Amino acid sequence: MTHPAPLEPATDGPSESIDQDQLTHARKALLALSTDVARQLAEDHGVCVRPLALRRIDLTTGKVDVVPVPCGSTREDQCRPCADKARRLRMVQCREGWHLEHEPVPTPAAPSEAQKDLLAARVDLHAALHRRPTGRRRGGVRRDPGGRRGTGRRDPRRRYPRPAGPARSPPPR
Template structure:
């Protein structure tokens, strides 16, 4: 810890196909919590600071890469895929998917600015949290409802914070394990598609920081800080349509 080395490295066994030998290699855990690994948490904190200095707080547009014109999103490449003879993944839209009208794209990434009556300029941003839907009732801590006192879990028991039942299904026979597994498998694709659709509806290629965390029920959970502002109704509309499509 004193020398800035990970205190809980992940040990991986590496097999050398040339010599036929194997060895154990330690990889940093990459934790962002000081309570778990102070050196990795400090390294991640400094990385975020550097990223903010170089991107988040910019008030000018970054230089686009030379091959930017060659990059296409899924919708734009759909026509090319259908004409190719090679086997490709279909990108056709579902007929029952909600129609998300596009707006004219502005060639910017830093978000709009607003000037207050006192002359001060503000460049707002927003924080988005996206949670997957319920797959069935889970054991929860009791909550207090005004006028009703303590309300227990749906199973009728008042759990403590150390109860091993917390976040486990109340009824395993009716819990939708299949949907939970599919959501976890496709979550990276869901996030990628969500940002594409959100940018189309917002009208600019918004910059964002995002992190995916597992909830206690083990469902992935997204936190994203986005430069600029988008109406809440628009975010809800995009999230719903994207989940249905993916």
């Protein structure tokens, strides 16, 4: 009775290359995925695990480069190197006294004479625009722009009054 070989990748050391054709499907499943290897390598070197790819265009030559920019996450479950960098930065800021004991209360600046004059002119324009002319009747029948007394009917978009004639039926199909 033969026992199957243990399900481990057939490698003698990290320097030996693996022949994918010689491995069974079960042994291939046990190999580390390339994304896991890249993530572990990035964390070991202290660089961002999820960099953002930004395009940079040189305006003189027109050459386009893709530049990786760190994600800047503050959560360790997303990107451990960026979170560690942000934590160290916060520690330095607290040590240097970037935090305040109490929040400052900003006081607004006093308005200048030019601002007062501008606001007074705007108030005068607003009053002149909305002043009601004298002698205007309130209520009664509205007149349309053509001078006719309105029939109360308007077009569906309510832009212009409808003509005073009978309603037209749609053309036959």
